[in-house]
Amino acid sequence: MSELLHLETFGPVHALPVLHYRMEFAHLVREAVQALHPDCIALELPSTLESPFRRAVRRLPELSVLSYPAQEQSVYLIIEPADPLVEGGRLALEQEIPLFLVDADLDAYPAHDEPLPDSYAVQRIGLAPFYREVAARYREILPAEEDLRREQAMAFRLQQLSREHSRILFLCGMAHLERIRELYGKPLAQPLVRARREGVEIANLHPECCQEVLAEYPFLSALYETRRAPLPPEPAQGGASLRKSFHAFELINGGKREIREEVVLAESVQRSARRLGPEGELPDRQKVMLRLFLEAARHYSQETGDRVERWQMRAFFRFARNYALLTRRLLPDLFQMLAAARGCLDDNFAYAFYRLASHYPWQREASDLPTIRLSAADLWSATRRIRFRPKEQQRGKGRSLVKMLNRKKERAPGEWLEGFDDPSICSYPPEDLAIEEYGRNLKRLGVLQLSEEQGRSEPFSTSMLDGIDMRETLRNLHEGKIYVRENRRLRGGVGCVVVIFDEDAGAERFPYCMTWLGEHEQESDMAFFATPPTDHIVGPGISRCEYGGFLLSYPPRRIYDVWSDPDYRGDFTKAEVLLLAALDYALEKDVVYVAARPPRSYLKQYAGRIGKRVIYLPLGSLSPVTLKKLRVFHVLFGKDKRELAKDYVW
Incomplete structure (x- = not known):
């Protein structure tokens, strides 16, 4: 078993305490499955969503959205690869392990704004001490009635599963696990919970919404997804460039050289995935941040011709680190990195940084499902903005959202070449x-x-000329004279x-x-x-x-x-x-x-x-x-x- 992994065991249940929508815990799920070889996997999700959840997981790496109406509003569940519950369901389907969703389906659930440690700490100290500190904090918080109902339902369902399975891997949020463990050891009656949910829909997420609604920024999710499978070969240096170029003969002959921005960004993802360490290792967020900066710097140099100097790189990482510490985080989120990129370099670099950070190669607008657009307002209430060229928002619980101002792009590769039919040139x-x-x-x-x-300097006699020459006065202080300076006009x-x-x-x-x-x-x-x-x-x-x-x-x-x-x-x-x-x-x-x-x-x-x-x-x-x-x-x-x-x- 990995030194980072920790499982809470009670009966045949091996529970992995997780923080939702965090890459480190998604990787721990993979390690838990590999170490335990469970004969079933139980998830902290309502059983009423099981059928659409399975379909959405099978679509990965394409992102999906589960939605259903509840109390005159829509509830959304984003199916993204860096979420531990999604990773657990995905491994169950890939390895043909029985999968069970054991949570209760409630119409209303209160919003919790609970400050939690940065998930990056798990990679440094391991899950066991991390969970001990979080569990101690939750003991001081009085649980809501909805939490108790859900925990009773999950404990009862685990009791049922334990009669048929000897190694149950249970993926559960840290806020609930300790109370579920206590309830598991008590006789429980079957709770009254909803058995069926009407109006559950599954949709394809529009690619332009990825940077705004994903919990982990798209570049990080893309790296995690790439490293799940055998790593692709590293793209050659000096390959496709973001700089759009053509030759005069191409224009004369009506030809157009097509360079798609998505291809260049996808190559950056592949190159970074290869350089984050051996296959199967958990990607280190610090190294991910470094790769994101280096690739953005390369694109920035291609577009502007300006080099990113080492002192600018040092200033960026120092600024981002200090900004993260001010918000009690170990590492900066995307909002803070963009603020550092804009402040330590310029708007063009911040845009190049944003463009790569918000790229998720597999998402397409065309799909076998209806495509849905979501914004921060549909999911979260708290937002904040940063202004350079892009506009960025951040949602609560330390998760960042980014939204771009509209900037014109080619509707089809090579479209802009049609404007070069005028032989005369001029400036702006x-x-x-x-x-x-x-x-x-x-x-x-x-x-x-x-x-x-x-100019010339001379000892003061009758005129101050153009003022006192302090340098000459100090240089000849031993003379006890004041020197004045005359600036000769050109x-x-x-x-x-x-x-x-x-x-x-x-x-x-x-x-x-x-x-x-x-x-x-x-x-x-x-x-x-x-x-x-x-x-x-x-x-x-x-x-x-x-x-x-x-x-x-x-x-x-x-x-x-x-x-x-x-x-x-x-x-x-x-x-x-x-x-x-x-x-x-x-x-x-x-x-x-x-x-x-x-x-x-x-x-x-x-x-x-x-x-x-x-x-x-x-x-x-x-x-x-x-x-x-x-x-x-x-x-x-x-x-x-x-x-x-x-x-x-x-």
């Missing part, structure tokens, strides 16, 4: 305004830096601005080189190198790109295509081509150059020979949040796309 105006404003800000920073470099101004995010030394990541002319007198000419528009389609005729670097030149409509200009041919990188063009087209003496490294001395000498000057600003001195926002831009194939771009640009 809101992004133009943002980058023009940032260019003006960089010019101001360049002027300020040059003024400080040309004559003229800054002509062009060059920003280099990535020099693209291998010339592979940013092959798309373009020169755009300003459309009006308040817009600069622009030359840039970026990722190809064909790599990431986000709407009909709308592509999402990422700058490697760009040049802003004002006034507009003066710049020639710098990428085909023979003056810049030679052994120059793309960043150096932009700097050379900036020096040539700048009407002012100074050019601002922003990059991770300063330009080569040759370029500074060239600037001096033509009467120009390069003001270097380190990329690391600027706000990384602002740079990340500016680095992404959209290419629209036709000006008619500007009206609808707001629905697809995010």
